[in-house]
Amino acid sequence: MIAFLACIVLFLIGLYAIVTKRNLIKIVIGFALMEYGINLLFALIGFRHGSVAPIITQIDMPRRFVDPVPQALVLTAIVIALGTTALMLAVALRIYNRYKTFDIAEIRKLKG
Amino acid sequence: MRGMSLVVKVVTNIVVGFIFIYGVYIILHGHLTPGGGFAGGVIIAGALVLRILAFGVEPVSEKRAEERASAFESLGALLFIGIAFAGLIIGGAFFLNFLPQGTPLRLLSGGIIPLCNIAIGIKVGAGLFTIFLALAAIKYVMED
Amino acid sequence: MIELYLFLFIMLIAAVIATEIKDLLAAVISLGAVGFSVAIMFILVQAPDLAIVQIVVEILTIVIFVAVVFRTTHIDETIGKRFASTHILSMVLFSLFAFLFLAAVVQSLRELPRFGYATMRVASEYIRLGLSECGGANIVADVILDFRALDTLGEATVLFTSVIGVLALMRKIGRKR
Incomplete structure (x- = not known):
């Protein structure tokens, strides 16, 4: 329960950075933090005490494994997170190229 | 993009091949041990990125490398979809495991799973390397 | 732990x-x-x-x-920098939202199984059938490439889209400015 709540708090820290920060790089960092929080929550939900990783090493071994489904869901999501982060950074780089600042309030003023 | 000092270049020359081989190993054993196409692909992309960071690259050859990596990514995606359609044609279901199972716990087992791992490994490795080249190595974008 | x-x-x-x-x-x-x-x-x-x-x-x-x-x-x-009024407004709104969200999360986390006691209703079938139906010893690989391969195809599409997006944003040809 405390472990789950810590993941939710990490998610909220990321959301805080997205909503209240004015620097574009900080906003991208906030997105990355939200992704970490959700990935970790999924992996923690699938854990069972006294179990091993879901890999069969002998045919007749006792199959007391942790839940493989959240791991399979998160495995792809981690790589996708890198792709989306890179896309957001490309947009930020383009904006910096045009306005010479990362401050979104300044960018809004310079519009026109 | 400029390269780094001689020490970095020599160490990179020694290490980068081993990292690449490790990525290939992770992809090929993805159905037996931890890893698979996603992990191995990212490791291969890491090896290529290390080489670019250490030696630097000219803008002209970089453009060519980017086009080649992007072609490899399309090849991986086509391979993955081709395996899926092969299942549809042979057995009548998308992503059907149509190959024989082989001996369990051996390298040749799992039907289409190793083939899918190879396709995803090519796709992820080439895709992330393309992102890196486009985002981090192109200098002339900033000069307009 | x-x-x-x-x-x-x-x-x-x-x-x-x-x-x-x-x-x-x-x-x-x-x-x-x-x-x-x-x-x-x-x-x-x-x-x-x-x-x-x-x-x-x-x-x-x-x-x-x-x-x-x-x-x-x-x-x-x-x-x-000095706080703008919109900044203070967003702070207040965020703390309000965070409070409500945390209350809802604490309620819904009670419904989940406790940490370390996963129920595994779907996963037990995957673990039972993984080696015999797909042949892969790594159950996670069986799930992402055989049982739920369409999911992986979707994720590969998203990765492809993001690569195309980065390439389109960082190109030089065809830009006026």
Whole structure:
């Protein structure tokens, strides 16, 4: 329960950075933090005490494994997170190229 | 993009091949041990990125490398979809495991799973390397 | 599992530093600290597949972030400026939302199985049939490439789209400016 709540708090820290920060790089960092929080929550939900990783090493071994489904869901999501982060950074780089600042309030003023 | 000092270049020359081989190993054993196409692909992309960071690259050859990596990514995606359609044609279901199972716990087992791992490994490795080249190595974008 | 809680604590501290520090380079390094803590926790909850991917992806993320920050500026000049009224408004709205969200989350986490006692209604079938139906000894590989392969196809499409997006944003040909 405390472990789950810590993941939710990490998610909220990321959301805080997205909503209240004015620097574009900080906003991208906030997105990355939200992704970490959700990935970790999924992996923690699938854990069972006294179990091993879901890999069969002998045919007749006792199959007391942790839940493989959240791991399979998160495995792809981690790589996708890198792709989306890179896309957001490309947009930020383009904006910096045009306005010479990362401050979104300044960018809004310079519009026109 | 400029390269780094001689020490970095020599160490990179020694290490980068081993990292690449490790990525290939992770992809090929993805159905037996931890890893698979996603992990191995990212490791291969890491090896290529290390080489670019250490030696630097000219803008002209970089453009060519980017086009080649992007072609490899399309090849991986086509391979993955081709395996899926092969299942549809042979057995009548998308992503059907149509190959024989082989001996369990051996390298040749799992039907289409190793083939899918190879396709995803090519796709992820080439895709992330393309992102890196486009985002981090192109200098002339900033000069307009 | 005391080490798990230790790493959760380190992760939260590093996350707060990453959002609040003035130097963007230090913020990126703190983001790396969060990512590597997450990787170690993946090992602690018996997910080696995730740990391998997380470590390598984290390294690439930091490389790309540092490349962007080096190219531009590494001072966050918005920290320490006088608060605008919209900023205060967004703070208030965020704290209101966070309070409601936490209350809802605490309610819904009661419905989940407790930490360390997963129910595994779907997964038990996958574990039983994984080796005999698909032939792969790694159950996670069986799930992502055989049982739920369409899911993986969708994720591959998203990755392809993001690569195309980055290439389209960073090209030079055809730009007027």
